[in-house]
Amino acid sequence: MGVARGAGRLGAAMFAPALLYMxxxxxxxxxxxxxxxxxxxxxxxxxxxxxxxxxxASVLQNPTFRGALVRSFVFTVGxxxxxxxxxxxxxxxxxxxxxxxxxxxxxxxxxxxAPISLGAIGWKWILDSIYSVINWGLVQxxxxxxxxxxxxxxxxxxxxxxxxxVHAWRMLPFSTVILLAGLTAIxxxxxxxxxxxxxxxxxxxxxxxxxxxxxxxxVAVLFGVVFTFTDMTVVYILTRGGPYNTTxxxxxxxxxTGILGGDLAxxxxxxxxxxxxxxxxxxxxxxxxxxxxxx
Amino acid sequence: MSHEAVGRGRFRVRIFRWSALSVFxxxxxxxxxxxxxxxxxxxxxxxxxxxxxxxFNETPTLEHMKLxxxxxxxxxxxxxxxxxxxxxxxxxxxxxVPAAYALARLTGRWGERLGIAIFLVYLIPPTLLFIPxxxxxxxxxxxxxxxxxxxxxxxxxxxxxxxxxxxxxxSIPRELEDAAMVDGLTRxxxxxxxxxPISFSGILTVVIFSFTLVTQEFVYALTFIxxxxxQTIGVGVPIYLVRGDVYYWGSLMGACLIASIPIAVxxxxxxxxxxxxxxVGAVK
Numbered sequence: 001m002g003v004a005r006g007a008g009r010l011g012a013a014m015f016a017p018a019l020l021y022m023x024x025x026x027x028x029x030x031x032x033x034x035x036x037x038x039x040x041x042x043x044x045x046x047x048x049x050x051x052x053x054x055x056x057a058s059v060l061q062n063p064t065f066r067g068a069l070v071r072s073f074v075f076t077v078g079x080x081x082x083x084x085x086x087x088x089x090x091x092x093x094x095x096x097x098x099x100x101x102x103x104x105x106x107x108x109x110x111x112x113x114a115p116i117s118l119g120a121i122g123w124k125w126i127l128d129s130i131y132s133v134i135n136w137g138l139v140q141x142x143x144x145x146x147x148x149x150x151x152x153x154x155x156x157x158x159x160x161x162x163x164x165x166v167h168a169w170r171m172l173p174f175s176t177v178i179l180l181a182g183l184t185a186i187x188x189x190x191x192x193x194x195x196x197x198x199x200x201x202x203x204x205x206x207x208x209x210x211x212x213x214x215x216x217x218x219v220a221v222l223f224g225v226v227f228t229f230t231d232m233t234v235v236y237i238l239t240r241g242g243p244y245n246t247t248x249x250x251x252x253x254x255x256x257t258g259i260l261g262g263d264l265a266x267x268x269x270x271x272x273x274x275x276x277x278x279x280x281x282x283x284x285x286x287x288x289x290x291x292x293x294x295x
Numbered sequence: 296m297s298h299e300a301v302g303r304g305r306f307r308v309r310i311f312r313w314s315a316l317s318v319f320x321x322x323x324x325x326x327x328x329x330x331x332x333x334x335x336x337x338x339x340x341x342x343x344x345x346x347x348x349x350x351f352n353e354t355p356t357l358e359h360m361k362l363x364x365x366x367x368x369x370x371x372x373x374x375x376x377x378x379x380x381x382x383x384x385x386x387x388x389x390x391x392v393p394a395a396y397a398l399a400r401l402t403g404r405w406g407e408r409l410g411i412a413i414f415l416v417y418l419i420p421p422t423l424l425f426i427p428x429x430x431x432x433x434x435x436x437x438x439x440x441x442x443x444x445x446x447x448x449x450x451x452x453x454x455x456x457x458x459x460x461x462x463x464x465x466s467i468p469r470e471l472e473d474a475a476m477v478d479g480l481t482r483x484x485x486x487x488x489x490x491x492p493i494s495f496s497g498i499l500t501v502v503i504f505s506f507t508l509v510t511q512e513f514v515y516a517l518t519f520i521x522x523x524x525x526q527t528i529g530v531g532v533p534i535y536l537v538r539g540d541v542y543y544w545g546s547l548m549g550a551c552l553i554a555s556i557p558i559a560v561x562x563x564x565x566x567x568x569x570x571x572x573x574x575v576g577a578v579k
Contacts, residue, residue: 010482011401015409018394018453025431025450026416032427086319093315104316106563107324113562114327114555115511121533122326122551125333125544131341133329133348146344169323177566181574201307216574223573230420233513237533251422251514258426259518267426274423282415289411 036268043262055269064245065270068253075164075235075249076228082168083224084217087175092205094176095183112173120237123166127152127238156246159239163247167234171227175220182216183209218288222281229277250274327552334359334549341544359545368523369550372531375441379527380509382445387452387505392498394453395460396486400469410461417454421514424450432519443519444527448512452505459504459572463497464490500568507562510554528554 037056040049059065094105111119126133135149144150152162186209194204210217232251235241241248241256248256250273258267332348333341335355346352363369398406398413421428428447429438437443467490475485491498509527516530523535532550536543562569 007401007482008403011397011406014393014397014486015402018390018457021390021449021453022416025428025447026419026424029424029427029431030419032430033423036427089315090319093312093319096312098312104320106559107320108316109563109566110324110327110555110559113507113559113566115513115529115558117511117513117529117533118551118555119326121547122330125542125548126326126329128544130344131348131544136344136348169326172319173323177570178573181567181570219574226418226420230422232422236513236517251420254422254426255514255518259429264426264430271423271426274420278418278420278423282418285418286411 033268033271036265037272039265041264043264051265055265056272059266059269064248065253067245068248068250068270069273071160071247072229072249072251074160075167076225078164079168079171079228080221080224082164083171083175084221086168086172087179087220088210088217090172090176091179091183094180108176109173111170112177116170116233117237119170120166120234123162123169124153124238127162129154153239154243156243159243159247163235163238166238167228167231170234171224174227175224178220178223179213179216182213185216186212215288215291218284222285222288226278226281230274327555330548330552330555334545334552336545338545359543359549362543363546363549363553367536367546367550368526368531369528369536371524372526372528373554375525375531376510376527376529379441379445379448380506383448383452383509384502384505386445386449387456387501388498390449391453391456391460391501392491393486395457396464396490398457399461399464400472401482410458413454413457417451417458421451421512425514425518428515429518438519439521439525441520441525441527444509444512444516447515447519448509451512452508455508455572456501456505459501459568460494460497462571463494467493497568500565503561503565504569507558510558 035048038050038052039055040051090108094101094108125131129151132149132152134152135144138144139146139149150158153159190208190212191204194208199207230251232249232255235247235249235252236255239247241252245253250270254267254270257263257270261267332351335357336351337353337356337358340346340351340353343352398410400406402409432438432443432447435443435446437446471493472482472485472489475489476482480488511529512527513529516527517534520526520530523531526535528550532547532554536547536550
């Protein structure tokens with residue numbers, strides 16, 4: 001009994017520094033984010049006045065915000081769809097050992113392991129309005145005429161498409177590696193048994209492999225959604241939300257409003273719109289973890 | 296199944312594997328190849344739209360690299376990033392290692408609940424916190440200083456490190472510590488002299504992981520630091536190497552390449568452990 005209580009006290013003492021730090025630097029700003037979103041705070045002003053839902057009403061009337069809200073979903077769903085399809089293919093191709101696998105893996109992982117702000121600036125050069133290498137290729141293949149080449153980052157639909165593609169490029173390695181972990185965990189004899197029963201590759205894949213991979217695919221998608229929905233780096237570097245705010249997503253709009261525009265309250269209100277999605281994801285993750293423990 | 300059919304099947308698997316791998320390797324690694332080609336080309340070659348951009352139409356040059364190292368703040372950003380990374384790693388270890396051990400061993404049923412709470416903290420994104428965080432940073436008197444990010448970055452390195460290390464500590468057999476305590480060590484003594492040394496590889500993972508996260512962060516550094524000379528590589532290169540609207544593409548791509556590759560190599564070495572932190576529970 002005494003030993004257990006002693007261990008409890010030691011445990012509390014060892015956990016306390018981390019807990020204090022997180023209460024101070026995660027807890028405080030988290031509470032402030034909600035307080036700001038229902039208050040009147042601007043850069044350079046002191047004091048705080050409660051204004052209720054006024055900030056939310058004001059951002060909801062703003063067409064730029066409504067656009068960003070919708071676009072955040074388009075951005076997330078679009079990028080994650082591409083990622084999950086490609087990651088399945090890539091993980092299958094990488095699952096068996098073969099010569100050169102380490103090197104291939106390194107190339108494939110580059111977009112995830114290198115800093116994204118640097119990868120994104122690389123894409124900005126690839127998608128440049130005049131010197132784009134993609135456009136050079138398209139002109140050489142006679143798919144477009146010179147001087148009529150697409151303005152990847154200058155035309156609203158293409159800019160949105162570019163932003164989605166670059167983010168998918170960034171997230172694909174992450175999902176691939178997670179799926180790979182799931183794929184390696186499936187016992188080999190299951191596939192052999194299926195082959196003996198005469199099931200072909202596709203049937204085995206869709207009726208055995210994918211159902212067995214379901215929990216791990218869920219993990220990849222849930223993290224993918226969090227990292228995509230809350231990201232502003234790709235948008236900020238490629239387009240700054242432009243042209244004319246047509247690639248603005250919630251996090252980037254919060255940055256422009258709250259930090260560059262100095263309207264902390266409205267910026268915070270925009271950020272708070274991320275919360276419902278995060279709560280749903282967290283709930284799904286906990287359910288998934290719980291189920292894995294029960295089974 | 297006949298041998299012939301099996302052979303044909305294997306052949307098809309090979310074709311599938313190598314076509315998928317070559318297409319995706321090219322798509323995924325291309326920007327980095329492009330950085331390499333761009334950073335050694337002469338400016339006149341880069342900006343001549345008649346030239347084949349894949350070839351060196353004029354002799355390769357080191358002029359962009361010279362500009363980068365001699366006339367920009369790039370070396371300074373490199374040092375800033377290394378320094379911030381080292382201090383953040385130190386803070387992360389001091390906070391996360393004892394906390395993870397406490398959760399894995401000492402706090403019982405509460406350990407599990409707190410573990411889940413810690414994991415949820417990791418899901419709170421910088422883009423939700425950065426606006427109030429900028430006020431917190433100025434209250435601490437750290438605005439526009441490298442110390443602002445040093446103070447804030449552990450908010451994401453600590454939760455994930457605790458989560459990773461917790462799994463690691465749980466896999467150590469309890470009997471080892473019990474034996475050490477029978478031999479006269481206190482619980483804390485056993486933690487210092489026994490658990491930490493045998494957890495070396497887990498702790499190393501946390502070191503590498505925290506350091507690479509520091510090099511990859513963008514939002515907080517962009518928000519808190521306004522002087523170019525106090526920046527990190529991740530923000531300095533894409534934001535401050537551009538003057539006005541003029542992009543010095545040669546030096547810019549050189550900087551991206553030089554900064555990306557070492558980070559990528561390190562991260563790659565420890566990636567499997569890092570991923571295991573995400574897949575806990577879903578893979579057995």
